[in-house]
Amino acid sequence: MVEKTYISGYCIIRNNSVLLNGETIFTCENSTEYNDFIKTAFRNQQNPYPKFFKMDNLSKLAFLTNVVMLKNSNIKEYKENEIAIIIQNASSSLDTDIDYFDTIKDKTKYYPNPSIFVYTLPNIMIGEICIRNGFKGENMLLISQKFNPSLLITMANDLLNNCKAKCCIAGWVEYEKKQEDKILQSPVYDSFLCLIQKKESGDTNIELNIENINKIYKNKA
Protein backbone atom coordinates (compact mmCIF):
# COMPACT_ATOMS: atom_id res chain seq x y z
CA MET A 1 0.00 0.00 0.00
CA VAL A 2 1.31 3.43 -0.96
CA GLU A 3 1.40 5.74 2.03
CA LYS A 4 0.51 9.40 1.74
CA THR A 5 3.39 11.85 1.49
CA TYR A 6 3.41 15.57 2.13
CA ILE A 7 5.05 18.74 0.88
CA SER A 8 6.31 20.43 4.03
CA GLY A 9 7.85 23.50 2.35
CA TYR A 10 8.70 24.88 -1.06
CA CYS A 11 10.61 27.68 -2.75
CA ILE A 12 10.15 29.28 -6.15
CA ILE A 13 12.67 31.58 -7.87
CA ARG A 14 11.53 33.25 -11.08
CA ASN A 15 10.98 36.76 -12.51
CA ASN A 16 13.59 38.26 -10.16
CA SER A 17 11.66 37.14 -7.09
CA VAL A 18 12.18 34.56 -4.38
CA LEU A 19 9.09 32.97 -2.85
CA LEU A 20 9.03 30.79 0.25
CA ASN A 21 5.83 28.79 0.75
CA GLY A 22 3.99 31.16 -1.58
CA GLU A 23 5.16 34.37 0.09
CA THR A 24 7.56 36.72 -1.70
CA ILE A 25 10.58 37.13 0.56
CA PHE A 26 12.91 38.92 -1.88
CA THR A 27 12.47 40.75 -5.15
CA CYS A 28 14.45 42.95 -7.57
CA GLU A 29 13.31 45.25 -10.36
CA ASN A 30 12.53 43.47 -13.63
CA SER A 31 15.44 45.24 -15.32
CA THR A 32 17.98 43.66 -12.96
CA GLU A 33 20.29 41.21 -14.74
CA TYR A 34 20.09 37.59 -13.57
CA ASN A 35 23.68 37.62 -12.30
CA ASP A 36 23.08 40.65 -10.09
CA PHE A 37 19.70 39.37 -8.92
CA ILE A 38 20.90 35.92 -7.87
CA LYS A 39 23.95 37.25 -6.01
CA THR A 40 21.95 39.94 -4.22
CA ALA A 41 19.27 37.41 -3.30
CA PHE A 42 21.92 35.05 -1.93
CA ARG A 43 23.57 37.78 0.16
CA ASN A 44 20.11 38.66 1.46
CA GLN A 45 19.92 35.18 3.00
CA GLN A 46 22.92 36.01 5.22
CA ASN A 47 24.30 32.54 4.73
CA PRO A 48 27.95 33.21 3.83
CA TYR A 49 29.43 30.64 1.45
CA PRO A 50 32.17 32.06 -0.84
CA LYS A 51 31.94 29.04 -3.17
CA PHE A 52 28.46 30.19 -4.22
CA PHE A 53 30.04 32.94 -6.32
CA LYS A 54 32.18 30.41 -8.21
CA MET A 55 29.16 28.37 -9.30
CA ASP A 56 27.62 28.56 -12.76
CA ASN A 57 24.20 30.12 -13.32
CA LEU A 58 22.31 26.84 -13.00
CA SER A 59 24.01 25.73 -9.79
CA LYS A 60 23.54 29.18 -8.22
CA LEU A 61 19.83 28.90 -8.95
CA ALA A 62 19.43 25.40 -7.49
CA PHE A 63 21.65 26.19 -4.51
CA LEU A 64 19.78 29.35 -3.52
CA THR A 65 16.38 27.70 -4.02
CA ASN A 66 17.48 24.93 -1.66
CA VAL A 67 18.88 27.36 0.94
CA VAL A 68 15.59 29.22 1.08
CA MET A 69 13.43 26.08 0.93
CA LEU A 70 15.20 24.46 3.89
CA LYS A 71 14.82 27.56 6.03
CA ASN A 72 12.81 26.66 9.10
CA SER A 73 12.52 23.06 7.90
CA ASN A 74 13.03 19.94 10.01
CA ILE A 75 15.76 18.59 7.69
CA LYS A 76 18.18 18.27 10.63
CA GLU A 77 16.01 15.45 11.98
CA TYR A 78 17.27 13.21 9.20
CA LYS A 79 20.61 11.49 8.77
CA GLU A 80 22.72 12.54 5.79
CA ASN A 81 21.98 9.29 3.89
CA GLU A 82 18.22 9.58 4.43
CA ILE A 83 17.85 12.72 2.31
CA ALA A 84 17.28 12.22 -1.43
CA ILE A 85 17.27 14.79 -4.23
CA ILE A 86 15.46 14.54 -7.59
CA ILE A 87 15.64 17.52 -9.94
CA GLN A 88 14.31 17.94 -13.48
CA ASN A 89 15.23 20.49 -16.11
CA ALA A 90 15.02 21.00 -19.87
CA SER A 91 18.24 22.71 -20.92
CA SER A 92 20.64 20.48 -18.98
CA SER A 93 23.91 22.43 -18.52
CA LEU A 94 23.79 23.94 -22.01
CA ASP A 95 24.37 27.48 -20.70
CA THR A 96 27.75 26.48 -19.26
CA ASP A 97 28.53 24.07 -22.10
CA ILE A 98 28.41 27.06 -24.48
CA ASP A 99 30.59 29.16 -22.15
CA TYR A 100 33.13 26.34 -22.03
CA PHE A 101 33.05 25.92 -25.80
CA ASP A 102 33.90 29.62 -26.11
CA THR A 103 37.19 28.92 -24.30
CA ILE A 104 38.26 26.24 -26.78
CA LYS A 105 36.69 27.10 -30.13
CA ASP A 106 39.54 29.36 -31.30
CA LYS A 107 42.61 27.21 -31.96
CA THR A 108 44.87 30.26 -31.63
CA LYS A 109 43.46 31.10 -28.17
CA TYR A 110 42.92 27.59 -26.87
CA TYR A 111 42.68 27.96 -23.09
CA PRO A 112 40.23 25.38 -21.71
CA ASN A 113 38.85 26.94 -18.54
CA PRO A 114 38.85 24.38 -15.72
CA SER A 115 36.52 26.36 -13.46
CA ILE A 116 33.90 26.44 -16.24
CA PHE A 117 34.52 22.84 -17.30
CA VAL A 118 33.55 21.43 -13.90
CA TYR A 119 30.01 22.75 -14.41
CA THR A 120 29.46 21.12 -17.80
CA LEU A 121 27.17 18.49 -16.28
CA PRO A 122 23.65 19.34 -15.04
CA ASN A 123 23.81 17.11 -11.96
CA ILE A 124 26.62 19.28 -10.56
CA MET A 125 23.87 21.50 -9.12
CA ILE A 126 22.78 18.54 -7.00
CA GLY A 127 26.41 17.97 -6.04
CA GLU A 128 26.77 21.56 -4.83
CA ILE A 129 23.69 21.16 -2.60
CA CYS A 130 24.99 17.83 -1.25
CA ILE A 131 28.49 19.19 -0.56
CA ARG A 132 27.17 22.17 1.37
CA ASN A 133 24.68 20.17 3.44
CA GLY A 134 26.51 16.84 3.70
CA PHE A 135 23.65 14.95 2.04
CA LYS A 136 24.61 11.45 0.94
CA GLY A 137 21.25 9.95 -0.07
CA GLU A 138 19.96 8.94 -3.49
CA ASN A 139 20.00 11.64 -6.13
CA MET A 140 18.96 11.97 -9.73
CA LEU A 141 18.79 14.60 -12.46
CA LEU A 142 16.14 14.10 -15.12
CA ILE A 143 16.00 15.95 -18.43
CA SER A 144 12.46 16.71 -19.51
CA GLN A 145 11.01 19.20 -22.00
CA LYS A 146 8.82 20.66 -19.29
CA PHE A 147 8.10 20.23 -15.60
CA ASN A 148 6.74 16.70 -15.18
CA PRO A 149 5.14 16.43 -11.73
CA SER A 150 3.77 12.95 -12.37
CA LEU A 151 7.24 11.45 -12.83
CA LEU A 152 8.61 13.42 -9.90
CA ILE A 153 5.85 12.22 -7.57
CA THR A 154 6.24 8.61 -8.67
CA MET A 155 9.97 8.66 -8.05
CA ALA A 156 9.80 10.53 -4.74
CA ASN A 157 7.08 8.23 -3.41
CA ASP A 158 9.01 5.19 -4.56
CA LEU A 159 12.06 6.32 -2.60
CA LEU A 160 10.05 7.13 0.52
CA ASN A 161 7.80 4.07 0.46
CA ASN A 162 10.65 1.66 -0.17
CA CYS A 163 12.74 3.12 2.65
CA LYS A 164 15.45 4.33 0.28
CA ALA A 165 15.04 7.78 1.81
CA LYS A 166 13.07 9.45 4.59
CA CYS A 167 12.67 12.78 2.88
CA CYS A 168 13.17 14.01 -0.65
CA ILE A 169 14.05 17.39 -2.10
CA ALA A 170 12.37 17.48 -5.50
CA GLY A 171 11.56 19.95 -8.24
CA TRP A 172 12.47 21.76 -11.41
CA VAL A 173 15.54 23.98 -11.93
CA GLU A 174 15.87 25.41 -15.42
CA TYR A 175 18.27 28.01 -16.82
CA GLU A 176 18.25 28.75 -20.54
CA LYS A 177 21.03 30.83 -21.97
CA LYS A 178 20.60 34.31 -23.32
CA GLN A 179 21.03 34.05 -27.08
CA GLU A 180 22.05 37.37 -28.54
CA ASP A 181 21.59 36.27 -32.13
CA LYS A 182 18.06 35.02 -31.56
CA ILE A 183 14.80 36.40 -30.26
CA LEU A 184 15.55 35.26 -26.74
CA GLN A 185 17.38 38.26 -25.24
CA SER A 186 17.16 37.50 -21.54
CA PRO A 187 18.02 34.25 -19.81
CA VAL A 188 14.98 32.19 -18.96
CA TYR A 189 15.21 30.77 -15.48
CA ASP A 190 12.65 28.99 -13.38
CA SER A 191 13.29 27.14 -10.17
CA PHE A 192 10.98 25.23 -7.88
CA LEU A 193 12.05 22.91 -5.09
CA CYS A 194 9.91 21.29 -2.43
CA LEU A 195 10.60 19.10 0.60
CA ILE A 196 8.63 15.86 0.57
CA GLN A 197 8.20 13.74 3.69
CA LYS A 198 6.02 10.91 4.90
CA LYS A 199 5.00 12.75 8.01
CA GLU A 200 3.14 16.01 8.29
CA SER A 201 5.73 18.55 9.33
CA GLY A 202 6.70 22.09 8.48
CA ASP A 203 4.83 25.16 7.35
CA THR A 204 2.70 23.85 4.49
CA ASN A 205 1.73 20.15 4.92
CA ILE A 206 0.20 19.81 1.49
CA GLU A 207 -0.60 16.28 0.40
CA LEU A 208 1.65 15.30 -2.49
CA ASN A 209 -0.39 14.80 -5.63
CA ILE A 210 -0.32 16.19 -9.17
CA GLU A 211 -3.05 18.75 -8.58
CA ASN A 212 -1.41 20.18 -5.47
CA ILE A 213 2.13 20.24 -6.84
CA ASN A 214 0.89 21.96 -10.02
CA LYS A 215 -0.90 24.57 -7.91
CA ILE A 216 2.15 25.43 -5.85
CA TYR A 217 4.49 25.32 -8.87
CA LYS A 218 2.25 27.84 -10.61
CA ASN A 219 2.03 29.71 -7.32
CA LYS A 220 -1.75 29.38 -7.22
CA ALA A 221 -1.98 27.44 -3.97
Added chain:
Amino acid sequence: METLIKELKEEIINELNLEDLTPDDIDAEAPLFGDGLGLDSIDALSLIVILEKKYGLKIENPDDGKQIFFSIRTIAEYIKANKK
Protein backbone atom coordinates in the same frame (compact mmCIF):
# COMPACT_ATOMS: atom_id res chain seq x y z
CA MET B 1 57.14 43.93 -8.41
CA GLU B 2 54.36 45.58 -6.38
CA THR B 3 52.52 46.55 -9.59
CA LEU B 4 52.69 42.94 -10.79
CA ILE B 5 51.44 41.70 -7.41
CA LYS B 6 48.45 44.05 -7.56
CA GLU B 7 47.72 42.98 -11.14
CA LEU B 8 47.91 39.31 -10.13
CA LYS B 9 45.55 39.83 -7.22
CA GLU B 10 43.00 41.50 -9.51
CA GLU B 11 43.38 38.76 -12.12
CA ILE B 12 42.92 36.00 -9.54
CA ILE B 13 39.87 37.68 -7.97
CA ASN B 14 38.34 38.02 -11.42
CA GLU B 15 39.18 34.59 -12.86
CA LEU B 16 38.44 32.63 -9.67
CA ASN B 17 35.27 34.61 -8.85
CA LEU B 18 36.45 35.58 -5.38
CA GLU B 19 33.66 38.11 -5.24
CA ASP B 20 33.81 39.00 -1.61
CA LEU B 21 37.51 39.94 -1.74
CA THR B 22 39.37 43.06 -2.81
CA PRO B 23 43.10 43.11 -3.66
CA ASP B 24 43.79 44.68 -0.25
CA ASP B 25 42.19 41.69 1.48
CA ILE B 26 44.77 39.31 0.01
CA ASP B 27 48.11 39.02 1.79
CA ALA B 28 50.74 38.56 -0.93
CA GLU B 29 52.83 36.41 1.40
CA ALA B 30 50.03 34.15 2.69
CA PRO B 31 49.54 30.60 1.38
CA LEU B 32 47.01 30.39 -1.45
CA PHE B 33 45.90 26.87 -0.51
CA GLY B 34 44.87 25.41 2.82
CA ASP B 35 44.72 27.92 5.64
CA GLY B 36 45.37 31.04 3.55
CA LEU B 37 43.04 31.96 0.73
CA GLY B 38 41.50 28.48 0.78
CA LEU B 39 41.78 27.75 -2.92
CA ASP B 40 41.04 24.23 -4.22
CA SER B 41 42.41 21.95 -6.94
CA ILE B 42 40.24 23.49 -9.66
CA ASP B 43 41.57 26.92 -8.68
CA ALA B 44 45.09 25.52 -9.06
CA LEU B 45 44.29 24.59 -12.66
CA SER B 46 42.84 28.07 -13.21
CA LEU B 47 46.11 29.61 -11.94
CA ILE B 48 48.02 27.55 -14.52
CA VAL B 49 45.66 28.87 -17.23
CA ILE B 50 46.22 32.48 -16.02
CA LEU B 51 50.00 32.01 -16.28
CA GLU B 52 49.70 30.66 -19.84
CA LYS B 53 47.01 33.01 -21.09
CA LYS B 54 48.14 36.30 -19.59
CA TYR B 55 51.88 35.84 -19.21
CA GLY B 56 52.67 33.19 -21.85
CA LEU B 57 54.35 30.95 -19.26
CA LYS B 58 54.10 27.18 -19.11
CA ILE B 59 55.25 25.23 -16.08
CA GLU B 60 57.40 22.52 -17.61
CA ASN B 61 57.99 20.55 -14.41
CA PRO B 62 54.76 19.83 -12.44
CA ASP B 63 56.84 19.34 -9.29
CA ASP B 64 57.63 23.06 -9.35
CA GLY B 65 53.93 23.96 -9.03
CA LYS B 66 53.78 23.69 -5.25
CA GLN B 67 56.59 26.23 -4.85
CA ILE B 68 55.43 28.58 -7.62
CA PHE B 69 51.82 28.68 -6.42
CA PHE B 70 52.61 29.00 -2.72
CA SER B 71 51.59 32.67 -2.57
CA ILE B 72 50.88 35.67 -4.77
CA ARG B 73 54.46 36.82 -4.25
CA THR B 74 55.99 33.49 -5.35
CA ILE B 75 53.87 33.59 -8.52
CA ALA B 76 55.00 37.16 -9.18
CA GLU B 77 58.63 36.17 -8.65
CA TYR B 78 58.24 33.28 -11.10
CA ILE B 79 56.68 35.58 -13.70
CA LYS B 80 59.40 38.18 -13.27
CA ALA B 81 62.16 35.58 -13.58
CA ASN B 82 60.71 33.80 -16.62
CA LYS B 83 58.72 36.28 -18.69
CA LYS B 84 60.49 37.10 -21.94
